[in-house]
Amino acid sequence: MYFRWMLLVSLPFLILCCGKGKAETTETAETVKTARGIPLERKQRFSGNYNKEFNDLQDAHLSAATALGISPMALRNDTLKLKDELVRLPDELELYKMYDLTHSIPFLVPSAAQLFVDITRNFRDSLYSKDLPLYRLYLTSILRTDEDLSILTKRNINASENSTHRYGTTFDISWKRFDPVMPDSIRQVPPERLKLVLAQVLFDLKNQQRCYVKHERKQACFHITAR
Template sequence: MKNLASIFVFLVCMAWLMFFSACKEKRGEMKTIRYVGSYNRDFNDLNEVHLLEAQRIGVKPLASREAAGHAAKKMVEIESNKVYEVEELTYSIPFLIPEAAELLESIGRNFRDSLKNLNAPEYKVLVTSVTRTEADVKKLRRRNLNASPNSAHRYGTTFDVSWKRFLKIDDKDPVNVEPEKLKMVLASVLKDLKKQNLCYVKHERKQGCFHITVRNK
């Protein structure tokens, strides 16, 4: 009986080893991750550019969160899904105009597809700020004097995506990718979307995010 038990344990262990080896072979060796360009030069659209487009295609600024109910009819609520994660929002509400919501979806989807092509573990981008009411802007400026009182975030067209932090999909995956490498992948995705005139992007060094406004061609 002891021999049979030992054989059973051995077979189970071998099955697990074969399973994990197959998974590793299926993904393949991770390719080299690099970004050709400069974050500050490639993503240098100033606030005035974001603001003009936001005012042209966005909703009217909301006085408060209580007033958001009516304006929400012109926007869509964004929620964490398979391609991006919405962090707990302190100074903004999770609503965007449909075009901006579609852009965010494209960013998240292209980011994960790029990681798959690189044979890298899957991660999700983190959305750190979305639409701000006038009350949100005032509260934020009490905490951060550098925050613009005339922000594109007020029009439902603009959101921030972190380049410092990302959410790993499978915590059991032993392979990890450094945030700086993931930033390179995200930057490549954004650069491609910018070339298609789908968005304006500002590389925010102090805030650790990409500030993104959808464009309506």
């Protein structure tokens, strides 16, 4: 097999799957106890202002991407040359789904893959702690080759030719669509509430200097770069 299926991707899902069921959790203004029984200390609360809190500039994203990422690839087949530098994400697992990856491929550098796993785990833990039904995140864009960008820029004038998606450090998560783990459940959570839960997760990681985040209104996603 050409690419590493990293334990950092698979192990968290096995842990969570083994611990399914309603968790006995409590939440205060300072501490959240997760489904795995791990207390998460929060020093700040997300204000609710998405455009203000998640407005990291393209230059910051690009600086981190060029420092941590791979050299941009011309074609998708070039991933074979970088088999030791990239992690291939499974198409779908317990905590997330991929959505219409027509112009990107499911590869990230290890640090970005770890960041993505942490986001999905923390989002699930937050739902547990709030006694909310469980939902999966939608991953909408990952690594793009020059060929992918060439096609995309013809359709989308807002697509950047020097996109941080070229470096394997950046991915987009939808804030509009969430996949219910139990679609037939009577309890449904509106997307606005789930977006707020996800925003708090990203806010915490951003404050830990784990990532840069841009709230994309037109694309309805959080644009995230590992740092």
